[in-house]
Amino acid sequence: MTSHERGLSQPPFTRLRRCFVPGERAGHQVTTAHFQAVYPAVAEAGLGSEGVYIGRDMHGGSFVYDPWLLYARGVLNDANTLVIGRPDFGKSSLSKTWLLRSRLFGRRGEIVDLKGEYEPLVRALGGTVIRLTPGGGTRLNPLTRIGRRELRENLLEAIAKAMLNRPLSQAEAIGLTAALEAADLASDGAEVSIPDVIEQLRHPTAQLADRLGVSPHSAQEELREVALALQRLCQGPLRGMFDGPTTAGEDVFDSPVISLDLSEITDGVAAVNLPIAIAMVCAVAFLDAKRVERADRAQRLGYEVEKTIRINDEAWRALPIAGLGDYYQAAFKLSRKTGVQHWLVLHRISDLRAAGDEGSRQQRLAEGLLADASTTIIYRQHAQELPLSTEALGLSETERDLIGSLEQGVALWRVGGRSFEVRHLLSDLEWELIDTDQAMGSRAPLGFA
Ligand SMILES: Nc1ncnc2c1ncn2[C@@H]1O[C@H](COP(=O)(O)OP(=O)(O)O)[C@@H](O)[C@H]1O
Ligand SMILES: [Mg+2]
Structure with missing residues (x-):
């Protein structure tokens, strides 16, 4: 051009x-x-x-x-x-x-x-x-220690949910956080990565099981699926990318x-x-x-x-x-x-x-x-997207017409x-x-x- x-x-x-x-x-x-x-x-x-x-x-x-x-x-x-x-x-x-x-x-x-x-x-x-x-x-390592615990916890939860394709149960949500804490403790200051968390989920300590209010054996059962979901991150198309230091x-x-x-x-x-x-x-x-x-x-x-x-x-x-x-x-x-x-x-x-x-x-x-x-920058939208865009962004009628016909390089x-x-x-x-x-x-x- x-x-x-x-x-x-x-x-x-x-x-x-x-x-x-x-x-x-x-x-x-x-x-x-x-x-x-x-x-x-x-x-x-x-x-x-x-x-x-x-x-x-x-x-x-x-x-x-x-x-x-x-x-x-x-x-x-x-x-x-x-x-x-x-x-x-x-x-x-x-x-x-x-x-x-x-x-x-x-x-x-x-x-x-x-x-x-x-x-x-x-x-x-x-x-x-x-x-x-x-x-x-x-x-x-996405679990690099960052001083903000909530981000690491959010990340683990996000990945687990995405891999399971469903929301987490109460036990899984608590278990994940507890497993991360346990892995941090067990690592003695070394970098913790996803396999360390999987290990804690697969072999829950008495302390972790206590957080769930069940025996270690029952905890293992409850956390099995979430452990497997994370395990899948270490295999297949993502292997070797996020599963270690x-x-x-x-x-x-x-x-x-x-x-x-x-x-x-x-x-x-x-x-x-x-x-x-x-x-x-x-x-x-x-x-x-x-x-x-x-x-x-x-x-x-x-x-x-x-x-x-x-x-x-x-x-x-x-x-x-x-x-x-x-x-x-x-x-x-x-x-x-x-x-x-x-x-x-x-x-x-x-x-x-x-x-x-x-x-x-x-x-x-x-x-x-x-x-x-x-700030929202809107380039050309398909006609069928116009009603939703208009509603979600609070656009005027003029703007609605505009975003349906914008040319390359021009945006609202x-x-x-x-x-x-x-x-x-x-x-x-x-x-x-x-x-x-x-x-x-x-x-x-x-x-x-
Ligand atoms: N500001 C602009 N002015 C004119 N043409 C543009 C402009 N920006 C992009 N284009 C054209 O549009 C093509 C696609 O741009 P690109 O930024 O890759 O689009 P998108 O990321 O929305 O798919 C570019 O190769 C270029 O030819
Ligand atoms: Mg692009």
Whole structure:
């Protein structure tokens, strides 16, 4: 595609510079008030001039965005962002340039990359790519001790529920937490990983059984299924990835941009794929653990923690799975404390509302995620998705029509209840780094060890 076709007509350098000089607004011929009267709800004054340049507000000005700044100004309740849209309308392109441009403001980046499409960008930013392959050389321990017990407990519970494909019984929920505690105690300070927890579930101590109010033998019976479910994580398509101490060197995680490439995990072609989803959640848990560690260190040494952008492209694969969506929601809730922007990429709102026997729970989850993401960026939606999107996002009729007909690269940004129609603009250099969909398909493995 040529620059001209992308709607850009200036030489690359001019455009690149423009990307980083936010704030200019072309003069309108009418006032904003006039605009709003004619075209309600999608004609607002911008979000100010400070922030990362995104592109052009369709009403003439530059559009800049910085969720932390807007949070500080009281415009947003949180920094989290949902990017929603049909495939091929520009979600990943935006996600990549958002990270690239934010690096200039000193933001860190963490990416869970299901398609292996972020690598050129990450390398250009001097970051690190960790590629996970079944039985491969790199292992990440999602149970790395992070000082926040609830995250590890949430993770175990999320994985167990997802593997069992049902909610946990009371005994299983208590047993899992108790087994993690017992494994920590037994490890004498060494790193605990999932097989250690399985061991505790399979051979419950008298103390653990006491927590359940039954004999060790009965405890073993009650916990058998959950032990087997976790056991499956150590076999099949996920074997060797999350089931032992971390093998990648510690310094890797101090990299300003780190991407966990999960593109080698392929098991079947189902849209919602359990191994991929579990790998995503384990990867996310691991990154959370590392970030909390960094934040604690920063606090100890008295410097400010850098803000982090966490991009979960293709997050729709994990969210509908019992347990995994809840895990995301818990992470969303913590983001204010930990300086993270969760940036989730989905196809449609209904990705958050999977049907099934957990329908109402999923609906609460969807509402929770939407409530904890003050920014929603909506690319083109299928006609049948329009009623749900309109209702869930509280869109006007005009906006509803708009999201059904948006062209590539243009999105409706809902920022703390305000709406902007924005064309995302990229420089030629950026296109080179991010438009990698085809090129990446045939890439040789990195062989990271
Ligand atoms: N801002 C944009 N302006 C023009 N075309 C774009 C823009 N963003 C993306 N595209 C086009 O759309 C294609 C798909 O973009 P991508 O970001 O991979 O979509 P998605 O992640 O939504 O599937 C790109 O290869 C590019 O040709
Ligand atoms: Mg994409």
